[in-house]
Amino acid sequence: MDILVINAGSSSLKYQLVDKETLQVLAKGNCEKIGLDDSFHKFEIGELSETRVMPIPDHQSAVQAALDVMLDPEAGCLKNLSEIVAVGHRIVHGGEYFSESVIITDEVRRRIEECILLAPLHNPPALMALRACSILMPNATPVAVFDTAFHQTMPAKAFMYALPYSCYKEMKIRRYGFHGTSHHYVAERAALLLGRSLTDMKMVTCHLGNGCSLAAIDGGFSVDTTMGFTPLEGVMMGTRCGSIDPAIVSYLIENKDLTPDDVNNLMNRKSGLLGISGVSNDLRDVQEAAAAGNEQAALAEQMYAHSIKKYLGQYAFEMGGLDVVVMTAGVGENSARMRELIFHNLGTMGIIIDPARNALSGGERIISSDNSRVTVAVIPTNEELVIVKDAIRLIG
Numbered sequence: 001m002d003i004l005v006i007n008a009g010s011s012s013l014k015y016q017l018v019d020k021e022t023l024q025v026l027a028k029g030n031c032e033k034i035g036l037d038d039s040f041h042k043f044e045i046g047e048l049s050e051t052r053v054m055p056i057p058d059h060q061s062a063v064q065a066a067l068d069v070m071l072d073p074e075a076g077c078l079k080n081l082s083e084i085v086a087v088g089h090r091i092v093h094g095g096e097y098f099s100e101s102v103i104i105t106d107e108v109r110r111r112i113e114e115c116i117l118l119a120p121l122h123n124p125p126a127l128m129a130l131r132a133c134s135i136l137m138p139n140a141t142p143v144a145v146f147d148t149a150f151h152q153t154m155p156a157k158a159f160m161y162a163l164p165y166s167c168y169k170e171m172k173i174r175r176y177g178f179h180g181t182s183h184h185y186v187a188e189r190a191a192l193l194l195g196r197s198l199t200d201m202k203m204v205t206c207h208l209g210n211g212c213s214l215a216a217i218d219g220g221f222s223v224d225t226t227m228g229f230t231p232l233e234g235v236m237m238g239t240r241c242g243s244i245d246p247a248i249v250s251y252l253i254e255n256k257d258l259t260p261d262d263v264n265n266l267m268n269r270k271s272g273l274l275g276i277s278g279v280s281n282d283l284r285d286v287q288e289a290a291a292a293g294n295e296q297a298a299l300a301e302q303m304y305a306h307s308i309k310k311y312l313g314q315y316a317f318e319m320g321g322l323d324v325v326v327m328t329a330g331v332g333e334n335s336a337r338m339r340e341l342i343f344h345n346l347g348t349m350g351i352i353i354d355p356a357r358n359a360l361s362g363g364e365r366i367i368s369s370d371n372s373r374v375t376v377a378v379i380p381t382n383e384e385l386v387i388v389k390d391a392i393r394l395i396g
């Protein structure tokens with residue numbers, strides 16, 4: 001019995017097939033450039049690792065391509081599709097409807113469709129993948145795991161924007177937060193690593209990948225998070241600007257002859273590490289350029305650390321204390337240098353990093369020194385595992 005995890009983007013579809021009993025990953029892959037001329041399917045099954053350039057016109061073809069390699073009589077890992085008992089779908093936006101994962105019924109699908117207005121780029125491909133899976137695997141139970149669900153515990157004072165109340169009431173404009181599956185997972189893993197209960201800890205989890213967000217987690221509940229109505233708000237990211245003065249938007253439209261779409265594009269795709277450094281959205285390239293004397297790259301690196309430090313301080317104050325900080329995702333897990341910059345000079349705030357521990361790599365680990373009042377841990381995230389476990393729990 002296996003669980004299939006599906007993470008559909010507008011032109012990509014990532015998947016993993018996981019054994020329900022052992023939680024072992026049996027196959028994983030990614031169909032990219034769906035609908036374009038140069039689409040391809042990259043996958044790993046056992047020892048086999050392959051990239052097939054092939055036409056993938058839509059999400060159903062992508063799911064079919066994944067199933068074809070898994071069912072391959074020689075290299076595959078499935079004898080027939082009935083071995084897949086559930087399909088766990090990562091859904092970016094569940095609005096205010098979902099505070100936990102659910103089995104997808106017609107009613108749930110309608111709610112996800114309603115949330116297209118809030119996530120026009122993300123929910124439609126997820127719905128396409130959902131439709132494809134129910135056609136190709138009608139007997140597998142579909143499960144939805146929402147990026148927004150974990151943050152539904154935020155109090156109104158944290159999720160409301162100080163706009164006219166009608167913007168919330170009529171248009172549902174509020175902070176939703178994203179990366180919830182990751183924040184929840186690393187918080188729980190950190191509690192296990194420290195041998196403490198989540199219920200008596202004040203924690204800030206930092207998910208620093210291409211997209212970046214921080215969450216304030218008090219007693220196990222998300223009480224604030226940096227991403228907001230969309231994943232653009234908050235800390236500086238790879239290509240996103242994070243929080244800026246909102247008046248800049250109309251200023252750019254009026255004075256630079258840009259359309260709202262142009263500004264959206266500028267803030268989402270041309271800003272952040274890429275925009276400041278002019279080098280790359282990948283922190284590794286930015287750090288390399290900075291080390292070689294590129295001043296804009298050095299500034300980008302400093303700004304990135306600064307924006308994270310700012311929210312760390314904010315959340316410690318909001319929660320009235322801080323016990324644990326967790327670093328995760330591409331940057332959080334791998335960049336010792338960025339961690340060093342973020343936590344530099346915080347000794348008086350009770351955060352002291354042990355340089356030797358920080359320099360080590362791999363696995364779940366503590367990087368703060370023994371005399372640091374706040375424990376800092378690195379916890380590799382695993383959103384797929386959460387989706388699998390939620391699916392197993394829901395199908396019983």
Ligand code: ADP
Pocket residue numbers: 208209210211238281282283284329330331334335336
């Ligand atoms: P996504 O948000 O797409 O899931 P990841 O969590 O894999 O992405 O993070 C990708 C980012 O992690 C890369 O763009 C890169 O900036 C950063 N990264 C990965 N490894 C390192 C490293 N060793 N040093 C610095 N940055 C790294």
